[in-house]
Amino acid sequence: MPQGAAASFPPDEALQIAGLLAFVGGYLEAYTWMVHHVFANAQSANLVFLWVYLTSGEWETAVRYVPPLLAFIVGVTLACWLRWAAPTRATRISTLIEIVFLFIVAILHNRLPNVAGTLGLSLVAAFQTVSFPRVEGLSYNSVMVTSNFRQTIEGLFAAFAKSAGPRPFRRPYLFGAMCIAFGAGAAIGAFATEITRNYSLAVPVTLLVIVLLLCEQRPIAAKA
Numbered sequence: 274m275p276q277g278a279a280a281s282f283p284p285d286e287a288l289q290i291a292g293l294l295a296f297v298g299g300y301l302e303a304y305t306w307m308v309h310h311v312f313a314n315a316q317s318a319n320l321v322f323l324w325v326y327l328t329s330g331e332w333e334t335a336v337r338y339v340p341p342l343l344a345f346i347v348g349v350t351l352a353c354w355l356r357w358a359a360p361t362r363a364t365r366i367s368t369l370i371e372i373v374f375l376f377i378v379a380i381l382h383n384r385l386p387n388v389a390g391t392l393g394l395s396l397v398a399a400f401q402t403v404s405f406p407r408v409e410g411l412s413y414n415s416v417m418v419t420s421n422f423r424q425t426i427e428g429l430f431a432a433f434a435k436s437a438g439p440r441p442f443r444r445p446y447l448f449g450a451m452c453i454a455f456g457a458g459a460a461i462g463a464f465a466t467e468i469t470r471n472y473s474l475a476v477p478v479t480l481l482v483i484v485l486l487l488c489e490q491r492p493i494a495a496k497a
Contacts (some may be wrong), residue, residue: 282409284490285364290446291408293456293484294401295475299309299458304360304415304473305394305437309467311338313394314402316345320442325489341395342345348399368425373476377420379474408447418455 284290298314305313312318319338357364378393398416405415412445415422428445462471465473 276370276481284488285405285411286407287487288408288450290484290487291405291413291415292450293480293487294405295421295451295454296458296461297480298398298401298416299418299455299460300462300477301397301458302393303462304466305457307463308470311341313341314398316395323403340392344392344395345399348396349403351396352400352403364404365488367400367486368481368488372481372485375474375478375481376442379471379478407450409443411444411447411452413448415455418452421448421451421455422468425452 301387302312302314305311311322319341323342324336326332333414339384352367355366359366365419374393376395378397381393402414402416406412411424413424414417425448428442428448432441432445461476462473
């Protein structure tokens with residue numbers, strides 16, 4: 274590619290799609306914690322809580338953290354199989370699956386709150402993180418913020434150290450935007466869940482529908 278030419282990426286790697294997904298990731302994390310007191314996305318936290326309560330002998334509390342871990346494993350496995358079985362349509366199908374599961378969670382959370390919250394939302398998080406692993410060719414995570422935060426700091430250091438190559442501030446800009454989107458999603462998710470728990474999942478469902486429509490666009494040329 275000639276120097277200075279704009280890079281072209283698949284639609285599912287576009288910044289606007291990654292930002293919407295990061296917002297959804299933060300929103301669902303806040304929703305799951307406020308409603309079910311477990312994490313749908315941050316399985317490291319669930320694993321830590323599991324072992325803390327196990328070692329202290331609080332078996333009943335520890336068991337609460339097992340279903341989201343198992344659901345995440347199942348979700349990652351299914352999403353990987355989908356990418357293998359239908360590589361050209363995997364992102365669209367995965368997004369449809371996420372929307373369907375969120376509808377199921379919204380319907381069941383009053384009758385089966387623990388099952389709906391821990392299993393459904395962890396499956397959604399697993400599908401999302403496997404199906405949308407990149408933004409403009411760079412690996413990122415739309416359901417957790419730690420790696421994106423690290424990439425932002427590393428990108429800024431490389432840019433100011435003059436070792437980042439062409440477009441030095443693009444990398445920290447992308448990952449910084451992911452961090453902001455995730456934080457905004459968590460804040461709005463917490464507010465919406467507090468105000469109207471019964472309808473709060475309408476927000477991520479709507480955003481995922483927008484993501485599905487954006488995935489049908491032509492390849493996106495990244496800006497400098």
